[in-house]
Structures are given as structure tokens and as C-alpha cells.
Amino acid sequence: MIRLSALDPMPTDLRGAIIALGNFDGVHQGHQQVIAQARALAAERGAPLVVATFDPHPVRYFAPHVPPFRLTSLDQREELFAALGASAMLVFRFDKALAETSAEEFVDRILAERLAAGGVVTGHDFTFGHGRRGDAAMLRTRCEALDIATRIVAPVEDAGEVVSSTRVRKALEAGNPQEAARLLTRPFAIRGEVIHGAKLGRSIGFPTANLLMDRYLRPKFGIYAVTGRVLTGPLANGPPLKGAANLGVRPSFDPPTELLEPFFFDFSGDLYGQTVEVALHHFIRPEEKYDSLDELTAQIARDCDEARRLLADIA
Structure with a gap:
């Protein structure tokens, strides 16, 4: 090709x-x-x-x-x-x-x-x-x-309507990645280079691979069950990664920064500077602001449990 x-x-x-x-x-x-x-x-x-x-x-x-x-x-x-x-x-x-x-x-x-x-x-x-x-x-x-x-x-x-990119966009903006995936015949995926962040996730036990959204459509902001592929570097072409991701502006942190932040389960490795593709499978909840780090950490743990459940059928 x-x-x-x-x-x-x-x-x-x-x-x-x-x-x-x-x-x-x-x-x-x-x-x-x-x-x-x-x-x-x-x-x-x-x-x-x-x-x-x-x-x-x-x-x-x-x-x-x-x-x-x-x-x-x-x-x-x-x-x-x-x-x-x-x-x-x-x-x-x-x-x-x-x-x-x-x-x-x-x-x-x-x-x-x-x-x-x-x-x-x-x-x-x-x-x-x-x-x-x-x-x-x-x-x-x-x-x-x-x-x-x-x-x-x-x-x-x-379903009685013409399949179009507009329909796909509307489904993603409504927080319905399953409908988008049905129209696309695959999950909507965002690809980008992993950049350095504030490393706050690492400090609470949930290190994330941060990606800028660039020219991609902004799906509904919130927490998603996701899978990931590493496309470059020594970890490229490995097995799919499962995880939970925050997509949005991180309202609990200042300054608000628009990012896609997947946390991959059972994964350890340096992804900085590598190209990763993150596919959105299920919308879990909207973004929320938390008053304390402990409250945020507990909610992230619950989100990860839900993401694991939602992704259980994916090999």
C-alpha cells in the first residue's frame, strides 16, 4: 500500500x-x-x-x-x-x-x-x-x-436512515460509541503521540497515556471503557490493551486541559513519544469535579471496575 x-x-x-x-x-x-x-x-x-x-x-x-x-x-x-x-x-x-x-x-x-x-x-x-x-x-x-x-x-x-458521517458524529457527541461502532463497523478510535502530563495519575496509582485530541471530533466528555494499540516503539504490535479513559478537560485540576487520558489495566511500560490508538467502546459517565484527591481516586477505581466488566467479552 x-x-x-x-x-x-x-x-x-x-x-x-x-x-x-x-x-x-x-x-x-x-x-x-x-x-x-x-x-x-x-x-x-x-x-x-x-x-x-x-x-x-x-x-x-x-x-x-x-x-x-x-x-x-x-x-x-x-x-x-x-x-x-x-x-x-x-x-x-x-x-x-x-x-x-x-x-x-x-x-x-x-x-x-x-x-x-x-x-x-x-x-x-x-x-x-x-x-x-x-x-x-x-x-x-x-x-x-x-x-x-x-x-x-x-x-x-x-434502521431506515442513510448511513453518513453526520450520523456517526451525532452518536459520538451523544455519548453512544456503540451506535457509532455499528455504523463504522469498528469502534471510533483516536490516534496520537503520548505526551508528558502533570503525572498526577501516576501519583494516585493510575498512570495515564495522555493524547491531544488534535483535529478529531470531540465525543461527549466523560469516562469511557477503551482498548488501545501501541503502534510504534518496542511495544508496538503487542496484544490489545484494555482500560478506562477520561476524555475532556479534567475539571478537578487546574488549569483545565483538553486530553484523552487512558489508563491501561495490567500494563507497565514507557509510552512517552510513542504513537497509540485508543478505541472508545462504552460511555461510563460524564466528567465530574471532586473536592478531594481521595474522592477522585475512589471514583477512578469504581470506573475501572466498570470498564473491566464492560470489556470482559473482548479478547
Whole structure:
């Protein structure tokens, strides 16, 4: 699996590839269906499969003031695309130049000439080009005139509603990670480098691996039952870790600092500077402020007991 820039010509061995085209933030059930149909078309034609995504998300470019909303990082998407059969991830850098590219230029100059696409598969609601003038119907018409195969994929429904990144975000903001996981087909996970903190958790017997939230969506603040994966360093690729995590601003401490702080059960090791991915499985309770360290410590112990119970079925 390789990562390509859409600013560069397509490598020779990937010319004629079938390109699954979309934002794919979340890589939820609907996105997976688009990629599955692109994979099927690639198999029919004996062509490689390339999955294209946009970074930053177009919303971030046009409305930089909106709160963070990302469901996946580029690294996470690359892993997910590889698991879905892609040979490469193609990244469109969404900047002023791309925003001002007309829909016609996007198809003719980028997809056909620079990327030498053999086929394009996208969702029914995909829009592109300056002023969002391009839609799925226009994409099909223009691609077919250039002898580029197209497939437009219908929405995937779940419980009578279309599966969307918006639904996933709403579930997480409501403190319902199980619903988000059902729509994603996996738990929502935050990936980042473990940073040094005040080490107060260590002083009360609950050392945490602190992660900044960066551009990720903020789920409902509170305590979660979580699992973790260490992705770098000497502890990488070890067994999954189970734990309890505080996600929020730590109201019992000053100054308030927004962090994800997992405490992993039965674990000892130095994770500082290592990349860790923390998956949210169950919401236990909202954040609270405690008047004493003893009161906080007792509550953390109860939270850990509850997290162990909730995670008992996870191998």
C-alpha cells in the first residue's frame, strides 16, 4: 500500500486504475460500499484499485472556524483502505488551487490526463469543482465521453436512515460509541503521540497515556471503557490493551486541559513519544469535579471496575 499525491502523475503501474472517489472521513458502511464496488470493477477489468481522499476536508478549507469534526486521520484511512483491498491511497490536497478548479477541469485535466483513470466510482451525493457545480450525473457523462468507466453508488441505509458521517458524529457527541461502532463497523478510535502530563495519575496509582485530541471530533466528555494499540516503539504490535479513559478537560485540576487520558489495566511500560490508538467502546459517565484527591481516586477505581466488566467479552 502506497500513498500518492494527486498533484503528481500516476505511476506507470497504476495508470488505468479504478479510483474510488470521495472524502471517506470515517470509512463507514456507506464508504465501504463505494470502495467495494470500485474493487469489483477493478477485478472485472484486471486493474488496480486506488482510493482517493481529500485533506484537509473541504469544510475545513471553506469554514476554518468550525469545531474539529474529523473521524479518521490520514494514517488511519490508509490502513482502512488497504484492508479493503486498495493498492494505493491518493490524496487530493484541498487548497485554493483545487477549490478554484472547475468541474470540467477536474475530470479532464486531473482524472483523465494526470491520473489516467480507467474508471471512477463514487457515491450518489458526491459534488466537486468550483462552486460545487459538478455532481455524480455530470461526472458520469463527462467520464463516459472520455472512455472512463463510472459507477454511482446508491446510499446505504441502516434502521431506515442513510448511513453518513453526520450520523456517526451525532452518536459520538451523544455519548453512544456503540451506535457509532455499528455504523463504522469498528469502534471510533483516536490516534496520537503520548505526551508528558502533570503525572498526577501516576501519583494516585493510575498512570495515564495522555493524547491531544488534535483535529478529531470531540465525543461527549466523560469516562469511557477503551482498548488501545501501541503502534510504534518496542511495544508496538503487542496484544490489545484494555482500560478506562477520561476524555475532556479534567475539571478537578487546574488549569483545565483538553486530553484523552487512558489508563491501561495490567500494563507497565514507557509510552512517552510513542504513537497509540485508543478505541472508545462504552460511555461510563460524564466528567465530574471532586473536592478531594481521595474522592477522585475512589471514583477512578469504581470506573475501572466498570470498564473491566464492560470489556470482559473482548479478547
